[in-house]
Amino acid sequence: MDLELMINSFPKLLSAAVITLKLLSVSLIIGLLIGLFFAILRLNKSLFINRFAYGYSYVFRGTPLLVQIFIIYFGLGQIEYLRSTVLWVILKEPYWCAIIAFALNTGAYTSEILRSAFQTITPGIIEAGKSLGISNKVIFYKIQIPIAIRQSLPAYGNEIILMMKGTSLASTVTIMDLTGVAKYIISTTFKPIEVFIVAGGIYLFMTFIIHNVIKFLEKKYSFN
């Protein structure tokens, strides 16, 4: 055990963890919007729109995240047309490519979580609200949304943790996130175990925090 290396690498890994958290939060916010959009499409009665939304979530859930990042980062740059558009400003940056891939990936999972949450809201609940004379707007904000949040929280909490682990793949497109810096230190010092303990510890700490925040929210939104 090389304690000195562990102590020396801790600050470097900690500042890299900030990049991991940035990647995570930005892609979660965009992913939530994408997920919400596709979940609403899934509830649409038109077969075509329904199939389209299902196809999106099937493709992104059925392929590895690594392939998705590589298609966006290495693949899209190959299209000459894209290089001449405004989009290229975003697509030439590995940081934004990673975020697009993460957001699309988590969006696919989120759309499934939200869809099943929406489906648990039975017509009876809405009718109960109406019979109490509550307006449609209030029913939506005060009844439907809280129920949907409560239903989707446990699954969404898992998704956040999975996504946090997913951000480690950003290191494959030259971003120095927590895993990227850990790999760099391992390959220069050849002390994999020490670095794994420190970097893994930071990841576990973040998992622990996310887990507890979700638990707190679950309690807040539970019936009793």
Place this chain on the structure above:
Amino acid sequence: MELLAFGDTGWGDELFYATLMTIAVSITAMFIGFLFALIFTPLKLSKNKFLNFIANSYTTIIRGVPELLVIYLFFFGGTGAVMYVASIFGYNEYIEINAFITGAFAIGIISGAYSTEVFRGAIQSIDKGQFEAANVLGLNKFGKFFKIILPQTLRLAIPNLSNVWQITLKDTSLISVTGLVEIMRQSYIAAGSTRDPLFFYSFAAVLYLLLTFVSMKLINRLEIKYSRGY
């Protein structure tokens, strides 16, 4: 399409063998995962606090740390660990471990953590009466486990195990960083030499979709087989 031709001119045969490699690694990893689950599930269910702690640490650490980091640990640390063990037995030559074994082991340990949770959940949801009924029938320990408990556990576990299989299959794409030539690595090589990354990575995505689609169909059959009588 000529990019996918079999033979010297295209990448069809290379990608075909790479797909077989992905399947081989996934199955090996899943199997190693079952072995880990076989060890850790009883520890999780045991009443001994210390054994519980060991099993919980295993599943918590593995499920809370990125797969890529675990793979780097094995890739960079695996050789050192094996050589250290060998040196205790007096063997001091350099040992190189094959990328297949390192990769399958790393993914297997990850897969095992998920499988352990699945089996724990399945065994816990079996009614206590089933254990008692097996006792009343006078079955011995093995008969009780293999004839009564295991078939019911499998029925409950198969849907969740199919999720574990999907995760395992997708995780094998990460082994490409160690140089094992599976779908991802082969696409990387092909994309590099033809300068057509869009085509080859999209094709890799199609191959993965095909693998998940076919395996889901097969698992559905298993599910039907084990739900007989329900």
